[in-house]
Amino acid sequence: MLHPIESRTTSPVVAQVLERPPAAQSQGDDNPWHTGAACRRDEVGLFFAPSKEPTAARLSREEQAKQVCARCPVLLECREHALAQPEPYGVWGGLTAAERRVVLARRRRRDADLHEATRIPAARSRIAG
Numbered sequence: 031m032l033h034p035i036e037s038r039t040t041s042p043v044v045a046q047v048l049e050r051p052p053a054a055q056s057q058g059d060d061n062p063w064h065t066g067a068a069c070r071r072d073e074v075g076l077f078f079a080p081s082k083e084p085t086a087a088r089l090s091r092e093e094q095a096k097q098v099c100a101r102c103p104v105l106l107e108c109r110e111h112a113l114a115q116p117e118p119y120g121v122w123g124g125l126t127a128a129e130r131r132v133v134l135a136r137r138r139r140r141d142a143d144l145h146e147a148t149r150i151p152a153a154r155s156r157i158a159g
Contacts, residue, residue, distance in 0.1 A: 068102035078120040092126055099124035
């Protein structure tokens with residue numbers, strides 16, 4: 031089965047993903063990072079929700095997708111791609127869309143804290159000097 035990025039399905043979610051070029055390339059290689067993805071051999075439907083999917087079915091499907099991701103050699107590249115885009119749907123890099131939103135919020139908070147931490151000592155040195 032094709033990787034979600036290369037799928038020929040008519041799903042609007044997959045079609046939206048198809049329009050975006052992969053953000054990351056594997057280092058020292060001309061092939062896109064996703065050429066080595068474990069999900070290339072699995073059902074695309076495992077990674078993207080059908081419309082009006084019941085909660086229990088969604089949780090089961092997402093768990094199965096995460097199991098595929100867990101054995102993937104490009105898990106981190108996939109995750110960073112999904113966070114950088116940001117991909118609004120599906121399981122990417124072992125994370126659901128909701129989990130990726132949490133990661134992005136934590137990164138924004140961390141970056142704001144780091145920015146604030148570097149700004150305060152600079153302001154103190156101006157006041158003291």
